[in-house]
Amino acid sequence: MDLSIIIVNYNTIELTKQTLHSIFDKKYNFIYEVFVVDNASTDGSVDMIKTEFPQVQLIENNQNLGFSKANNLAITLAEGKYILLLNSDTVVLEDCLSKSLSYLDAHPEIGVLGCQVILKNGQLDHACKRGFPTPEASLYYILKLNKLFPNSKRFGQYDLTYLSDQEVNQVDAVTGAFMMVRRGVIDEVGGLDEDFFMYGEDLDWCYRIKKAGWKIIYYPEAKIIHYKGASNKKKKVKIVYEFHRAMYLFYKKHYNEKYNAFVKGLVYMGIGIKLAISTVVNLFKKRGGHDDQGKPKDTK
Template sequence: MVSFDTNEGSTTAIIVDYFAGDMLTGAIESLLAEGVKRVVVVDNSETKASMRTRYYRQERVDFIFAERNLGYGAAVNLALVGVDTPFVIVSNPDIMVARGAVGKLIELAQDPRVGVVGPEILDGAGVRYPSFRRFPSFVDSIGHGMLGQFFPNNRFSAHYRLTGCHPVEPVEVPWVSGAFFLTRTEVIRSLAGFDPAYFMYCEDIDLCYRANRRGFVVVFQPEATVHHAQGESSKLRATRSLYHHHRSMWIYAARHEESTATQWLGFFGLILRFLVLISRNKFQRMRLSASQADKSY
């Protein structure tokens, strides 16, 4: 096996952009500073010239403009075709990579047993995000799905999110967040990339699940850190994001849950959860509008 003492020239980063604006600049610059050979931005938005003019002379940055919004996984797959480096990073556009993070991930990814490596993800305030979790069981899915939005510390969510588990050294985990991870190019290609059935959400769970089934391990590397603004693009389409989240949860259950009865229970549970959250969001918007109207008098 070839050993890479440095990540210089050994890694391609794929960023899927959807109206991330100036945050995309930070993601690109932080990745270039880490020595990646090339950053490929797949623009899923309608703003075809959004950032291209800023980087048109930068040989290490390429843009692919999708004819329509392909979704996260399908956009990554589109860029994956042209990757010619042994390692590939998949990244959200609202990420800032800490110095040395890519090298730490590559060190682990060189192990032929390792399929995917994920870093410690911190939000904009520096608070630890649940960067790795268990595969969702039926019980945890129902409990977390129904209670997580209202009682985030409930036992189902805590079990699923592995709350309180904060490793200080690399450890094997079920799956890591698709907001940012590194894998060997040969591994993700052997898995045929992301399943394009997932428009957004759950494609990372599915990829890691399939990697596990193929005999690869998924590793969390706490010594590598990235900062994530979390869901800035999704905030633009809150209702649409909710729809795709629930749709992807159903696809995952249908793909990997063997019991038909359990699948249907999950289906109706997801519909109920979707309706509850839509109603809650509508109520919150009405309260906000009423509050703003009161202030105008």
Template sequence: MTVADELESASDRSGPGPEVSVIMITYNAAGWTQRSLAAVGAAFSERNYELIILDNASTSLDRDELTRWAGPRATVVFSDTNLGFGPGCNRAVERARGRYLLFLNPDAVMEPRCGDLLVRFLEEDPRRGIVGGRITAPDGELDYGSCWGHQTVYSLACFASGLSTVLPRNRVANPEGLGSWQRDSVRQVGVITGCLMLMTRQLFEDLGGFDERFFMYGEDADLCWRAGQLGYRPSITPDARAVHAIGASSASVVAKQVLLFRGKATLITKRSAGLRLRIELGLLQTGVFLRAVLDRRFGVRRSRGWNGLWQQRAEWRRGW
């Protein structure tokens, strides 16, 4: 990685080591980044923390402003190229000193004591391995996408048939969506998104960090899946809360969808082979095609950009 500049506080480095390293990968979205950084201090009243920021070659986020918002205790690294989310996190973790790693999106604002409560939740049962909290959108609506069930042949079949869209809160029709559960109770889940994700550094290292074949989207699902293979039980606590402005850094709906489906396709190509691989990729493409047809015919769910996603299928169907 080429790095244009790195700033860190020498006095902070000489003191006692932090318990928690907060890892943030920034890319544009200046307004939400400022809000997210301003809330970090109040999220930790019990635990000593450090803040490590890697900026992925932002084009509209001023370096001096980012450094000022981060504060003198932070390490701020500016990359000359956009490394992607997973690779950027891996580079940032190399500078981390905490026992715990908290991955925080720059468009996610933690509520007071959120960080403390996540650490406490993991310490109550270390076999959880990876933990997250209850996430809402800026308008107060629940962000159902803050955690998911694993992507499977069955869930892809539900997507291909359109059932997961017609019945999004039905656990049988949309198993990845986890039903109508309001994220208001402690529960083991398949996937905790990288928007707000806490784990020990030891587990992160045991897993080899994020798989860098994922540029963006899917790397958190893959990490949680690999943790599950080791016997860990990723879980959600409703006590730790944050607000998430979903997709604040995305240039457009279709651009975000292309990245998201590249991640989905990569999960398939990584785990499957032969006939199963062809079936799963076929189901994924069928689901997009169906929604694109409905877009063109009836204008259904046009805001999701299905028609544009289908037209750009060559860019995502084989993954990263």
């Protein structure tokens, strides 16, 4: 088996159907399998998959286990030389999978490959090539200095604005919306950290993989469309909470011993303040009926 594709679904029946069609409607020169892990959807997703995509290996959970646990369930069953984590709100464009596999085969030092991710408005999803969110990088990002000085390596170190979107580059992390990982890497560093319910698990995985000596590559020759925000109009309280909890978990796990008490205090205080502000803003948006175009990983 060359490739195992894993999709986590949670009440995104039409988006998941679109994603599966974008895979199965193409012909390939490699052997692959597709897993869909359903986190107790109530929108008919399971019946749709059984009826329209009987070739899918369907895992039905009786509760929402989150993104990390759901993916790990399929990873343990997957037989592919490479494992692809793919969001349920994406469309795989022509030759994306073939090009990614060929590039990984030609470069055995690469542990993780991410493709170019295009949003529905045609712009780049900057999460597809990122630096790690160190306190310094996060500060510049919050102050939007990356937008004022996009060509600066210092100010653009989180979303790597100084790197060309059209060139292959080694990066710190790629998005879990499309993350192709070498099976041997997973055997070495382990699966996704299940402490992360949603958000942050892709950054954490990339951090561990890079720490183990593997390269993480942004490969723009392969492309997908990401309908980011299409699956939810308003963020639920749990989504806002889990996003900020992931920030806390990542810092505590990887940076807690690297910085002094003053820096750590500022970081954790900043996360708490941001959580409070985001919660209040989200409540006002719900009352006002405005659409929220936030990250769609609540579909996990």
